[in-house]
Amino acid sequence: MASLWEYANPLKFMRTTERILPAVSVLAALCLVGGLVWGFFFTPDDFRQGSTVKIFYIHVPSAMMAINIWVMMLITSLVWIIRRHHVSALAARAAAPIGAVMTVIALFTGAIWGQPMWGTWWAWDPRLTSFLILFLFYLGYIALWAAIEDDDTAADLTSVLCLVGSIFAVLSRYAVNFWNQGLHQGASLSLDKEENVADVFWYPALVCIAGFILLFVALVILRTNTEIRARRMRALLSREREA
Amino acid sequence: MPDLGKYAFEVLSAYGVSLALIVGIIVASIARARRVKAELENVEQRRRGNG
Amino acid sequence: MIALLARDLRLAFRAGGGFGLGLSFFLIVVVLVPFGVGPETGLLGKIAPGVLWVAALLACLLSLDRMFALDHEDGSLDLLATSPLPLEGVAAVKALAHWLTTGLPLVLAAPVLALLMNLPWQGYGALMLSLMLGTPALSVIGAFGAALTVGIKRGGLLLSLLVLPLYVPTLIFGADVARRGAEGQDFATPLMMLAGISFGVLALLPFASAAVLRVNLR
Numbered sequence: 040m041a042s043l044w045e046y047a048n049p050l051k052f053m054r055t056t057e058r059i060l061p062a063v064s065v066l067a068a069l070c071l072v073g074g075l076v077w078g079f080f081f082t083p084d085d086f087r088q089g090s091t092v093k094i095f096y097i098h099v100p101s102a103m104m105a106i107n108i109w110v111m112m113l114i115t116s117l118v119w120i121i122r123r124h125h126v127s128a129l130a131a132r133a134a135a136p137i138g139a140v141m142t143v144i145a146l147f148t149g150a151i152w153g154q155p156m157w158g159t160w161w162a163w164d165p166r167l168t169s170f171l172i173l174f175l176f177y178l179g180y181i182a183l184w185a186a187i188e189d190d191d192t193a194a195d196l197t198s199v200l201c202l203v204g205s206i207f208a209v210l211s212r213y214a215v216n217f218w219n220q221g222l223h224q225g226a227s228l229s230l231d232k233e234e235n236v237a238d239v240f241w242y243p244a245l246v247c248i249a250g251f252i253l254l255f256v257a258l259v260i261l262r263t264n265t266e267i268r269a270r271r272m273r274a275l276l277s278r279e280r281e282a
Numbered sequence: 283m284p285d286l287g288k289y290a291f292e293v294l295s296a297y298g299v300s301l302a303l304i305v306g307i308i309v310a311s312i313a314r315a316r317r318v319k320a321e322l323e324n325v326e327q328r329r330r331g332n333g
Numbered sequence: 334m335i336a337l338l339a340r341d342l343r344l345a346f347r348a349g350g351g352f353g354l355g356l357s358f359f360l361i362v363v364v365l366v367p368f369g370v371g372p373e374t375g376l377l378g379k380i381a382p383g384v385l386w387v388a389a390l391l392a393c394l395l396s397l398d399r400m401f402a403l404d405h406e407d408g409s410l411d412l413l414a415t416s417p418l419p420l421e422g423v424a425a426v427k428a429l430a431h432w433l434t435t436g437l438p439l440v441l442a443a444p445v446l447a448l449l450m451n452l453p454w455q456g457y458g459a460l461m462l463s464l465m466l467g468t469p470a471l472s473v474i475g476a477f478g479a480a481l482t483v484g485i486k487r488g489g490l491l492l493s494l495l496v497l498p499l500y501v502p503t504l505i506f507g508a509d510v511a512r513r514g515a516e517g518q519d520f521a522t523p524l525m526m527l528a529g530i531s532f533g534v535l536a537l538l539p540f541a542s543a544a545v546l547r548v549n550l551r
Contacts, residue, residue, distance in 0.1 A: 151295060
């Protein structure tokens with residue numbers, strides 16, 4: 040029975056993933072376009088929120104991805120620390136910009152969604168503030184990778200940063216909730232998620248969520264293979280220089 | 283286009299910014315992938331030529 | 334480890350050691366704020382706890398990059414790593430030295446600067462208590478950031494980018510203690526959270542800092 044660890048071999052990883060990439064991409068496009076078109080054109084407005092409820096179909100998937108991508112980075116960082124599989128470290132590096140973009144999308148859509156409710160273009164709502172902090176964590180992680188020349192050192196340092204950052208991210212979530220507990224009760228975006236969302240809104244949202252997940256998978260495959268190639272190129276170039 | 287009512291600007295700008303960012307990272311990722319693939323090919327060819 | 338501490342303190346107090354730097358920066362930031370927001374004492378008094386905390390935090394940030402970098406450059410960090418001292422202890426001692434030369438002076442200078450910011454009298458105790466309890470966390474967290482960037486040339490800006498988000502929980506609870514104290518409210522909850530953070534990072538982060546130092550010394 041083939042083990043997942045076989046894919047730690049960079050060549051095997053690249054070959055397998057590049058074979059499934061076209062299918063994943065097509066599926067992602069179908070779900071994304073399908074879900075967004077369904078949600079945008081074929082769902083009713085909400086009684087309270089009017090047509091802004093349509094932002095739900097982008098905000099919820101992107102917010103989920105923003106967090107889940109960081110979790111994926113945490114897991115792959117742990118795999119690097121424990122088993123030192125380069126593919127794992129490079130996958131974390133590849134995923135980070137995608138996560139950062141998702142966080143920005145979540146921030147933009149969250150702020151715009153809240154504007155009619157709050158009357159301002161930005162309010163320090165606990166959830167949005169947590170995403171802002173998450174964005175800063177993503178930036179720092181990406182910057183640290185870029186600042187270090189040696190690949191293994193960079194992988195080690197960024198994985199520890201991801202670990203420590205995760206603990207502080209959770210801590211910040213609680214701190215920010217504490218910090219802003221008095222305001223925006225009832226107007227917080229989290230309320231919209233916890234309420235029972237009607238089926239007519241939920242089904243297109245599910246398709247959009249699937250689309251975002253598949254988009255991430257396709258992008259991370261593409262980017263990880265790029266990182267694997269780039270790493271090989273750096274190794275070859277340094278060997279050339281030494282020769 | 284459905285009647286977006288008074289929130290038309292908000293909804294359209296939300297969709298616009300998000301789609302632009304998604305397209306942006308897709309394009310950037312594909313461009314970088316192609317470039318690195320080509321550069322690696324170059325280096326590999328040089329190796330095969332010299333080695 | 335005491336010897337290490339004494340050495341670091343002596344180095345800091347020497348000319349060019351950066352001792353007065355944090356304090357001066359603290360003063361400068363606090364002096365700049367009224368120029369930015371206007372001299373109305375009511376407003377200043379209201380934002381005083383937050384401003385003082387942010388200024389203290391930024392002042393702590395200033396001297397972080399010299400924590401390990403100087404020793405790394407002249408090779409003494411390698412010596413420390415191979416000495417019988419555990420690297421975790423070295424990281425903790427470095428953070429302690431940083432706190433004694435930067436954090437603690439800030440705590441002592443805070444009342445004077447609070448005067449400039451028209452902090453209500455009842456807030457002084459809470460302010461000093463929150464800074465006293467919170468600045469050690471800033472030093473320990475800062476030590477982790479400094480260890481991460483020790484090998485990077487001109488890594489000061491990257492250090493700030495990495496450390497400032499990590500500072501957010503400490504800032505939130507510390508400033509909240511100061512603010513509640515200034516308004517005469519009970520500040521037990523944020524104080525406990527602040528203490529929890531300080532003790533938590535002191536117990537755990539030196540391990541991460543040591544691991545990172547080992548990577549950078551390879």
